[in-house]
Amino acid sequence: GDSVTQMEGPVTLSEEAFLTINCTYTATGYPSLFWYVQYPGEGLQLLLKATKADDKGSNKGFEATYRKETTSFHLEKGSVQVSDSAVYFCALRRGNNNDMRFGAGTRLTVKP
Amino acid sequence: EAGVVQSPRYKIIEKKQPVAFWCNPISGHNTLYWYRQNLGQGPELLIRYENEEAVDDSQLPKDRFSAERLKGVDSTLKIQPAELGDSAVYLCASSLSLAEQYFGPGTRLTVT
Numbered sequence: 014g015d016s017v018t019q020m021e022g023p024v025t026l027s028e029e030a031f032l033t034i035n036c037t038y039t040a041t042g043y044p045s046l047f048w049y050v051q052y053p054g055e056g057l058q059l060l061l062k063a064t065k066a067d068d069k070g071s072n073k074g075f076e077a078t079y080r081k082e083t084t085s086f087h088l089e090k091g092s093v094q095v096s097d098s099a100v101y102f103c104a105l106r107r108g109n110n111n112d113m114r115f116g117a118g119t120r121l122t123v124k125p
Numbered sequence: 126e127a128g129v130v131q132s133p134r135y136k137i138i139e140k141k142q143p144v145a146f147w148c149n150p151i152s153g154h155n156t157l158y159w160y161r162q163n164l165g166q167g168p169e170l171l172i173r174y175e176n177e178e179a180v181d182d183s184q185l186p187k188d189r190f191s192a193e194r195l196k197g198v199d200s201t202l203k204i205q206p207a208e209l210g211d212s213a214v215y216l217c218a219s220s221l222s223l224a225e226q227y228f229g230p231g232t233r234l235t236v237t
Binding site for chain 1: 128129156165166167168169170173180181216218220223225226227228229230231
């Protein structure tokens with residue numbers, strides 16, 4: 014069935030470092046792809062999304078490009094901040110019923 | 126605007142006891158979701174409501190889990206009796222039809 018595999022954590026970076034969190038997916042058809050972020054004690058928040066191949070989603074300095082040929086949707090940020098410390102989830106939406114499949118999450122810690 | 130509200134935030138019970146979780150979605154959102162998030166994993170859908178109708182409950186363990194959304198607004202998820210393996214975070218989300226899902230902070234259940 015459809016699934017998402019993302020880079021295992023935890024990831025620890027220094028402030029202003031470059032971030033990449035890898036995400037690959039397996040799906041029939043053409044799913045929409047998402048990155049969610051979960052700050053401590055809070056629910057998941059949508060960070061960015063892409064609905065078709067070659068689309069780039071971006072928000073708050075984060076970006077990810079929907080790569081159909083490599084079935085990937087890697088999350089990147091050029092310069093992370095301490096406030097970016099959180100758990101990041103890659104997800105896909107199957108079909109048109111809003112059925113979401115999430116990866117296991119990657120915990121990011123940014124140190125000053 | 127208030128987000129998705131869940132209560133309680135934390136619950137500790139002994140195995141074989143019943144437990145209930147409550148969710149109030151964002152005002153006007155007709156679609157409501159219950160997810161279970163095991164430690165170190167992404168959320169997994171348990172049940173989805175459109176208004177008061179459960180349109181996808183294929184992943185709900187019906188021998189011990191039940192849910193209701195009687196007036197198409199707030200919802201209750203119940204487990205009876207609870208087992209050790211039910212320890213997890215139970216997330217509620219809501220959306221306007223099939224648009225973006227907004228998540229609540231979750232209820233962390235510990236079964237001892």
